[in-house]
Amino acid sequence: MKIQGKAVIVTGGGSGLGAETARELARQGAKVAVLDVNAEGAQAVAQEIGGLGLRCDITDSASVEQAIAATREAFGPVRALMNVAGIGGARRVVGKDGSAMPLEDFKRVIDVNLVGTFNAIRLAAAEMAKNEPLEDGERGVIVNTASVAAFDGQVGQEAYAASKGGLVSLTLPLARDLAQHGVRVCTIAPGLFLTPLLHKLPEDVQQSLASSIPFPKRLGKPEEFAQLAAHIVANASLNGEVVRLDGALRLPPR
Template sequence: MTIDGAAFLITGGASGLGAAAATHLVDHGASVVLADVNTEDGEAHAKALGQQAIFVETDVTEAAQVQQAIDLGSTTFGGLNGALSCAGVVLARRTLSKHGAHDLESFSRVVQINLMGTFNVARLMAPLLAENEPNDESERGVLVNVASIAAFDGQIGQAAYAASKGGIVSMTLPLARDLAQNGIRVMAVAPGIFDTPMMASLPDDARESLGQQVPFPSRLGHPAEFAQLASAIITNPMLNGEVIRLDGAIRMGPR
């Protein structure tokens, strides 16, 4: 799919990986809908991107809000060609700690936002994309979901986060198979450790130490490198039903 002239919904587009993808896509001629709960950063980023971007306050767990973002984007830009599901939250909590057993509420919240939110976007985008005129490759749309290497190398305290990201990994192939007849591709990216506001909560020395654990290049990933991969996925019609690790060869240990 050609990026120039296309339009994409980007959940989590107010910050980090989603914001970087939005910048990259707009720089290459696309329009973007930034769908995020973070109104302040979302509106500021949309304003900075100019006329090719709008912000729509959206909680990915709410069907009506996701539908509204899709509808507004489609009306504003004359249709949508795909979605990048970058919205996500992280949680560090042991199954059993000195405070007792892991509470079910926070486990459920992480799965709701990361996994159910991603599926919510995929299922609601599908009918719109299926109506698109197919391009020369018979392609009507593309969905790029964001998992994590925690789906494979979940660390201590990551039961909820790893479960939510494992679900995104596992549904990649069935989503791609479901939507193949509609000419819609589905891919997932499993980032390693990226320098985003999500990581900024860690102290500098912890971030530096994490970066040094990456075999090569020994640093945190730049959000623009995620955007570069998302863009390669959008433009390469043969990429479908697969999860790509983007991690500088890091394999996380237990802690």
């Protein structure tokens, strides 16, 4: 799909990988709606790129529906959804004091990362299915964000790894399901990237993390994630695929 002039939604676009993805798509001529639970962040990025900034909670169906409707009204038919919104969290199943991990901690991560992302997918896909077909009968593209933790989950990452593993497992059946509507689905599984969270860590800690990456021996750059996300939109043969973007990193147990 040619990106120029297309309406694209980026969830989690108010910071980090989502913000850089919104910038890259705008640079390539897309009309970008920046969605984030942090309204100020979304609006700041949108103002920077000439897009539309909207507060959106991906776990709330009405919130996502309103964001899709606002995007359509401002920019026309929604052609791509970039699911970058998500949360982290690490906690051992049995704590040092012998207590069990609170079930709510597990549910919260699953609810945002897996259920919330699927909520955005289902609503955007229904919207895209109504679009007029482009070349090859394509009507839309959905790009999800998993993590290498889906494959190499570390100690304490049970909830996070399960949520991202769910997105990995969803990718192929979603692509098969939505093929009849001309909607492609891919997922990116990033490794260690220099996001605002890692920026806050001391330099020596950043270097220690980077040293575990075979090559290039540095933390990933957000623009590299954004470039891959944009390429997936542009390359019509990419469908039903999960792409690790990690410099050949395999996470150790700890």
